[in-house]
Amino acid sequence: METVVTLTLNGEMVSARADQTLLDVIREQKIDLPTLCHMQGLSERGGCRLCVVEVQGAPRPMAACVTPVTEGMVVRTHTPELEHQRRLVVELLLAERNHVCAVCVVNGHCDLQWAAAKLGVASVRYEYLHPDLTMDASHARFVLDHNRCILCTRCVRVCDEVEGAHTWDIAGRGIKTRVITDLSRPWGDSPSCTSCGKCVQVCPTGALFEKGATVAEMTKERDFVGWIIRGRTKREWTW
Amino acid sequence: MTKLKLATVWLDGCSGCHMSFLDIDERLLELVEKVDIVYSPLVDFKAFPDAVDITLVEGAVSNQDDLEKIKKVRAHTRLLVALGDCAVTANVPSMRNPFGVDQVVKRAYEENVTLQPQLPTQAVPPLLKRVRPVHDIVTVDVHLPGCPPSADAIFAALVALVEGRTPDVAALTRFGA
Numbered sequence: 001m002e003t004v005v006t007l008t009l010n011g012e013m014v015s016a017r018a019d020q021t022l023l024d025v026i027r028e029q030k031i032d033l034p035t036l037c038h039m040q041g042l043s044e045r046g047g048c049r050l051c052v053v054e055v056q057g058a059p060r061p062m063a064a065c066v067t068p069v070t071e072g073m074v075v076r077t078h079t080p081e082l083e084h085q086r087r088l089v090v091e092l093l094l095a096e097r098n099h100v101c102a103v104c105v106v107n108g109h110c111d112l113q114w115a116a117a118k119l120g121v122a123s124v125r126y127e128y129l130h131p132d133l134t135m136d137a138s139h140a141r142f143v144l145d146h147n148r149c150i151l152c153t154r155c156v157r158v159c160d161e162v163e164g165a166h167t168w169d170i171a172g173r174g175i176k177t178r179v180i181t182d183l184s185r186p187w188g189d190s191p192s193c194t195s196c197g198k199c200v201q202v203c204p205t206g207a208l209f210e211k212g213a214t215v216a217e218m219t220k221e222r223d224f225v226g227w228i229i230r231g232r233t234k235r236e237w238t239w
Numbered sequence: 240m241t242k243l244k245l246a247t248v249w250l251d252g253c254s255g256c257h258m259s260f261l262d263i264d265e266r267l268l269e270l271v272e273k274v275d276i277v278y279s280p281l282v283d284f285k286a287f288p289d290a291v292d293i294t295l296v297e298g299a300v301s302n303q304d305d306l307e308k309i310k311k312v313r314a315h316t317r318l319l320v321a322l323g324d325c326a327v328t329a330n331v332p333s334m335r336n337p338f339g340v341d342q343v344v345k346r347a348y349e350e351n352v353t354l355q356p357q358l359p360t361q362a363v364p365p366l367l368k369r370v371r372p373v374h375d376i377v378t379v380d381v382h383l384p385g386c387p388p389s390a391d392a393i394f395a396a397l398v399a400l401v402e403g404r405t406p407d408v409a410a411l412t413r414f415g416a
Contacts, residue, residue: 094328094414101415102324102386103331108415117413123327123374123382130336130369 007073022064022075023051031077034086034115036093036204037152038065041225042161045153049089050115053077061085083119090116095126096175097133098147104206107216111204112150129175136181138188141211142200144179149207151177155199162228167193179207198225243292243401245270246278247322248312250305251332251370252298255387256323257281260295262390270394273401289315293400295322295393299329300371304364313377318400321379322393324386324414326372333370340366383408385416392416 003018009029016025021044026033036048046066053064056074061082064075076082093099093112101107115121133146156168156179167190171180182190200208201221209218231237249257257280263270277291278284287308294316300306313319324330335343344366349356373379383396383406392411399406 098334098337100328100330100334103334104415110415113414117409120409122384122408122413123321123372123379127375128329128333128336128372130333132337 005069005071005073007069007071007075009075010077016069018069020069022053022055022062022067022069022073025069026051026053026064026075026077032118033064033077034118035065036111036115036150037154039154039158039202039222039225041229042154042157042202045157048093048150048152050086052082052085054079054082086115087119087121090119090121091124091126093150094121094124095128096131097149098130099205100147103215104148105209105213105215105218106148106206106220109216109219110206113205131175136187137211138186139190139193139195139211140188141195142187142197143209143211144181144187145207145209146178147207148205149179150205151179152204153179154202154204155179155208158198158202158225162225163194163196163198165192165194165196168199242272243274244277244288244290245274245397246276246287246291246294246312246316247281248278248287248294248296248298248308249280250296250298250309250326250373251301252323252325253331254280254297256295256297256325256393259385259387259390260322260393263394264390266394270397270401274397287311287315291316293318293320293397295320296326296373297322299325299332300367300373300376301332302364302366306367306376309373309376318380319373319377320381320383320396320400321373322383323388324384326379327374327382327384328414329370329372329375330386333372336369340368381406381408383412384414385412386414388412388416 004015005018006013006015014025014029034050036050037045044065046063049063051064052061054076055062101113136144159168160166167181169180171178171184181187182192200210276282277288294312300309321327325332344358348358385392395411396406
């Protein structure tokens with residue numbers, strides 16, 4: 001039998017299964033909480049910090065996606081302080097690399113852009129770093145643009161956990177961190193890449209896109225990870 | 240009631256924000272009942288006036304001329320509005336920042352020139368080392384992102400400012416809109 005716990009979410013008593021994360025429960029309750037690195041069907045990374053919530057008794061905000069529910073937990077999701085911290089996170093992401101929305105392939109279809117709009121980020125208080133970053137267009141069908149990458153690792157996880165190829169990885173530390181393909185050889189030379197395109201579809205920004213797409217032309221199909229997982233686990237193949 | 244003074248300024252941008260401003264269309268008539276346009280690339284006054292109520296700034300700060308202009312504009316403006324992504328984020332003009340000024344100037348005046356390639360020494364204002372958003376240089380009161388912000392967004396923001404309200408920017412526009 002499944003263990004059920006009760007917690008307080010924004011002042012309301014809520015029941016949850018003990019194996020759920022806080023983010024699961026928050027989304028079940030139709031509370032709008034922004035995320036960038038989370039993707040239903042993939043393991044959690046807890047890296048983007050947009051889903052931070054206030055847990056009573058905890059010394060600092062907790063990322064809801066990697067926090068298991070516990071009995072008696074008291075959680076708040078939208079305090080002014082949390083909203084402030086979410087805005088800072090988005091501004092830091094925008095300042096770190098070259099996110100030029102106006103000329104981006106996913107302008108209008110970008111998770112980062114929408115997170116900024118939703119959180120009311122209308123300017124960035126930090127100095128833009130404008131790093132000199134490369135693009136890898138060696139693959140026949142897809143392009144990697146480091147200028148737009150936010151290091152959410154959705155590509156790494158979907159390639160490893162769903163496609164089973166593990167072409168993508170992370171190299172470097174801190175500001176020098178980059179996503180790489182096959183020990184940092186050009187994507188087009190990768191012997192492990194199956195060209196399935198899952199990484200491109202789950203990428204929240206314009207960092208991975210289909211060759212030939214120009215400004216605002218690239219839209220992404222995000223639901224397919226759920227379809228595949230449901231098919232594999234429940235034998236329900238629908239899309 | 241005395242009319243408010245409105246100015247618009249064009250720094251390093253494509254003029255698309257000014258085009259969008261003009262796209263307010265017949266509502267411009269409504270607007271000029273409440274404001275006088277005292278300085279703008281669209282009108283013929285040569286000098287920036289002493290006391291302006293609202294100034295819309297299009298474009299990023301890219302060269303020495305932009306830098307001096309924006310400081311002067313700020314000093315004589317009550318409410319400074321960064322209009323559009325170039326003013327707000329430095330946007331496309333800032334795409335030269337990773338390369339550095341020398342490479343950019345060389346590309347423009349030498350590599351792509353067939354007749355008498357030479358670097359300009361007069362009349363052309365020297366480029367700043369880095370292109371920066373307006374709020375990096377002076378205090379900005381309202382950020383109105385968008386590339387360009389829609390005419391509706393510009394009009395709504397102006398109406399709010401004229402009526403002494405803070406425009407609800409998040410409801411009007413976003414980066415890249």
